[in-house]
Amino acid sequence: MATGDVAKQNGTHLEEGDGVAVLPTGRVSIARSVKPHKPVLPFSSSQLASLDEALTIASRSTGIDFSIYLGELGENTRTKAEQLHAGVGHRASDTVIIAVSPGQRVVEVVTGEESGRRIADRGCKLAVMSMVASFKEGDLAGGLLSGLRMLADQAGAHH
Amino acid sequence: MPRLIDGYPCPVSIVDTILVYVLIPAGIYGLIALLTLWPRLARAPRYRVGQEWEYAPVWWSASSADQHGAHAADHSDNHVADKADVATSTARGGARGNW
Numbered sequence: 001m002a003t004g005d006v007a008k009q010n011g012t013h014l015e016e017g018d019g020v021a022v023l024p025t026g027r028v029s030i031a032r033s034v035k036p037h038k039p040v041l042p043f044s045s046s047q048l049a050s051l052d053e054a055l056t057i058a059s060r061s062t063g064i065d066f067s068i069y070l071g072e073l074g075e076n077t078r079t080k081a082e083q084l085h086a087g088v089g090h091r092a093s094d095t096v097i098i099a100v101s102p103g104q105r106v107v108e109v110v111t112g113e114e115s116g117r118r119i120a121d122r123g124c125k126l127a128v129m130s131m132v133a134s135f136k137e138g139d140l141a142g143g144l145l146s147g148l149r150m151l152a153d154q155a156g157a158h159h
Numbered sequence: 160m161p162r163l164i165d166g167y168p169c170p171v172s173i174v175d176t177i178l179v180y181v182l183i184p185a186g187i188y189g190l191i192a193l194l195t196l197w198p199r200l201a202r203a204p205r206y207r208v209g210q211e212w213e214y215a216p217v218w219w220s221a222s223s224a225d226q227h228g229a230h231a232a233d234h235s236d237n238h239v240a241d242k243a244d245v246a247t248s249t250a251r252g253g254a255r256g257n258w
Contacts, residue, residue: 041214042206051219059221071216082250084218091222092249103212109253116252124254132258138208 041070047141054145058152064115065095066151068144073101073108081108096155098147100131102140107131109147115155123154208258 019031043051051068058066065088073080081099088095093113100107109124127150134143163169206212 041217042204052221055219055221065220065222067218067220067222069216069218071214071218072212078255081253082248086247086249088249095249096253101212102206102210104257105208106255106257108255110250111252112249113251119252121252121254124252125256128254128256132256136208136258138206140206 043141051141051144051148054148058148061157062118062152062155063094063158064118064152064155065091066148067095067097068148069097069099070140070144071101072103073099073106077101077104077106077108081110085110085112096151098131098144098151100135100140100144102135105135107135107147109151118155119151120154124151127151127154 021029023029041048055066055068058064067088069081069084077099081097084099085092085095085097088097094115095112096115096119097110098107099110107128109128111119111121111124127147130150131143131147134140134146
């Protein structure tokens with residue numbers, strides 16, 4: 001139930017005493033313990049900051065939109081990564097997506113028309129190998145950083 | 160008049176002895192152990208290879224022109240799938256790898 005929704009009393013399963021109080025107006029006030037959220041990602045804030053900086057610098061210096069997807073890629077990882085690429089819209093030609101699924105231990109790099117011209121498949125493969133080397137050690141943030149930097153180096157400066 | 164043991168005065172009781180020789184060293188050991196282990200205990204859990212990835216998908220992008228990529232990917236999942244059916248594939252190359 002979302003915050004602010006009106007709770008409907010069904011039956012008398014609400015017992016007073018465990019944080020439940022029926023107000024004189026009939027409104028039921030329930031105290032619930034707040035469970036701490038799980039961390040959003042297993043990255044420290046400094047790792048997140050350096051990733052953010054690397055993404056910004058790579059995109060700004062090359063003129064290519066680098067983006068990183070981190071999550072499940074489904075059964076057909078390549079198709080899903082290409083769908084993500086297609087979903088970018090009119091900037092897809094200039095976009096490079098680094099899609100990593102740590103649960104499946106798969107990394108996919110997808111380039112578009114213009115970005116593929118700037119970064120050859122061979123360069124992508126090199127970046128993937130560098131990333132995989134770090135991922136093998138469990139260093140996700142480090143792998144993403146080095147992969148991003150290698151792809152940006154491959155693309156060269158913005159012209 | 161202090162208590163006599165074997166004819167000598169014994170102003171230090173058993174409790175005092177335990178306090179000085181057991182509790183204080185134990186306290187110091189505990190403090191040092193805490194200081195040593197604290198960074199490890201306080202650190203956020205780190206991901207290790209082979210663990211389940213039970214975090215929500217994220218999609219980071221640096222482009223400010225199109226904010227689509229900046230949103231959490233659970234929105235874009237359906238969205239992207241719909242779009243991809245209509246749009247032709249935009250992928251022209253790339254590479255893949257696993258570990």
